[in-house]
Amino acid sequence: MRAFQIGDQSGIEALTATTRPDPVAAPGMVVLAPRLVSLNNRDIQIMRGAYGAKKPVERIPVSEGVGEIVAVGDGVSGFSVGDRVIAPHFVNWTGGDFGFHAFSHDVGVTHDGWLAERVVVPATALVRVPEALSDRQAAALPSAALTAWNAVVEVGKVKAGDLVLALGTGGVSTFALQIAKANGARVAITSSSDDKLAIARELGADITINYRTHPDWAAELMKATANAGADIVVETGGQATLSQSIAAAAVNATIVIIGVTAGKAADGLPNYGTIIGKNLTLRGIAEGSRAMLVRLVRAVEANGIEPVVKKVFAFDQAPEAYAYLASSEHVGKVMIEVQ
Incomplete structure (x- = not known):
């Protein structure tokens, strides 16, 4: 072969x-x-x-x-x-x-x-x-979408009306957007490209933020949500973006840590205390199980997710x-x- x-x-x-x-x-x-x-x-x-x-x-x-x-x-x-x-x-x-x-x-x-x-x-x-x-x-479905499903549905327990924040426009983030919208949630997406953000809006993103134009993208998200923040954060960036994800999170939010695409943090977590102050849940995940994949396949078929x-x-x-x-x-x- x-x-x-x-x-x-x-x-x-x-x-x-x-x-x-x-x-x-x-x-x-x-x-x-x-x-x-x-x-x-x-x-x-x-x-x-x-x-x-x-x-x-x-x-x-x-x-x-x-x-x-x-x-x-x-x-x-x-x-x-x-x-x-x-x-x-x-x-x-x-x-x-x-x-x-x-x-x-x-x-x-x-x-x-x-x-x-x-x-x-x-x-x-x-x-x-x-x-x-x-x-x-x-x-x-078996990796990118399953990871997004685990983050948004299994761990995040998304509800209609929640705000889900996904970082970037790669496979996991775009599936997180689609899965969240299928569950009646609102979605915020970040990217360094206005063209990519335009595609995210076509997919249903409610809030889009160019992190190159707005380096403090967490502040932009808080401004766009009247300081409410995101209920679920799909953290694909890793250490380098975690501090801003904490700043962008709502009270009692869940931050699901997945990737390392943005590299290592330069100065740790200067807002470490915010994890306690907001009562945040930080949860790392590794893809998902076969049982989760079965549920995801049913959802994709029922909702016609492309x-x-x-x-x-x-x-x-x-x-x-x-x-x-x-x-x-x-x-x-x-x-x-x-x-």
Whole structure:
């Protein structure tokens, strides 16, 4: 089979085309033929050697996609050859509370991922894709959308009328916007691009703030909300933006900490006391479980949510897809068509 491997992780240019023997379905496992895969920020971090310890050079990357079952191992029930399926990348987290067991099998990190003509996944992790959903709708659900769902619905417990603040216009943030609007919430979005903010408004964003024009974007949000602030903050920036997220939060708000896209903080948290003063909840999350993915799929089907897909590349153009994602020119998702 054709595949790509991550190489020495010295940068995105280390992504290398390769060939491998077709995998065999071991007991309890299925072999999938990926149809469409979706890139995430962590795929860039992995290529730069910035996502934990370096991985084996032969690791096949990419953590989410939609595929068709082509082989089923012994002991597998409920799935057949030809089924179209997806799976969260923490395949061992099928339901219940998060635990460190999730990290033992992380598709695209500890085990080979989706950027190949075949990928092996435990059958217990699979979720069947309804016929009503297109490959584009399904491909970005298992990681980016699932993370947004966990943040806004599972942890944030969004209610109609809440204000959800999402940082940036990447895959997680755009899905957070769409999921929040489907639940009757209002949404605020930040970006350094007025063009990207215009797209966010087309998707239903109620408040948009250019953080380049307004470096103190938290103050702008408070001004726009008569000092009420955001009830749920989808914090994808990390340490460098957390202080402003705290300042932008409402009393009793929940800040869900997801990413590190903005880098490290320069001076810690000068408003640390505000966490206590506002009675804030700060909660870190790692994607979501299979049970959450089932609920997300139902919500996407019921509400007709269409992901924002900026560009789809051919399989042989995977290096160009990585470069495009790294350029931050996009809004929403960047995908690669395998078949």
